[in-house]
Amino acid sequence: MNDEIVRPVRQWVESFVVGMDLCPFAKRELVANRVRFAVSDSTVQDQLLLDLRSELERLLTDASIETTLLIHPYVLSDFYDYNQFLGDVDNLLVGMQLEGVFQVASFHPDYQFGGTSVDDAENYTNRSPYPILHILREASLEKAIEHYGDVDKIPERNIEKMNTLGVSRLRELLGFCVTHKG
Known part of the structure; x- marks a missing residue:
């Protein structure tokens, strides 16, 4: 089951994030196999916070992992709820005294930047096949x-x-990540 979730996210990272050079730092880590794709089976926010805590602890002890994409397909599918949850993420970093050590970038299928319309193309810079919390090492960044x-x-x-590219092409490209079997 996790392969079915990781596959479209990996495809998105390879073809969208790296392929379009949206993040100029991603390719090196992906090629070096230092990106961890973790799937949370959480269906409630409290469990997702525990999963996030575990991933942060893993990164503290395992230097071979540069960054983790914590994919959570079963919780926070509503973007408003997801966006509100990011405050809990920040509080967790502060509570674990990891502010300045790690930061968490946010990606969601319905991502919308403040001051944009739902259908604005720029929102696709942070749209992903599933909701994702992307843990980054501050020092490496x-x-x-x-x-x-x-x-x-x-x-x-x-x-x-x-x-x-325009919204219809972006929708098509993101959809390809979800349906592509390669």
Whole structure:
């Protein structure tokens, strides 16, 4: 069952995130097999927080994993609820004294940035096959940013890419990740 969930997320990372260079830091870790794809069977938010805690603890003790995508297909399918839950995620990081050690990026099938319409193409920079909490190591991120240069242009460049492709093509590409069997 987990393979059926991980496969579309891996396809999304490979073809969407890396393939369109939405995150210039992702390819190196993916190729080096340092990305953990973990699936939470949680159906309630409290259990998901426990699963997130476990993944944070795993990253603290296992340096061979650079980053974890905690996929949670059975809880927080509503984007509003998901967005509200991110406050609990921040509180967990603070409570575990991991603020500044890790950060959690958010991805969701219905992701919508504040000030945008549901159908705006730019929302696809953070749309994924399932809800995902992406745990990143702050030190690694800072190091990558140092070597990359002007990271402030990344969101602007990504929005331009999404607008150029258009919503119907983006919908098709994201749908391909879910249905592709390769």
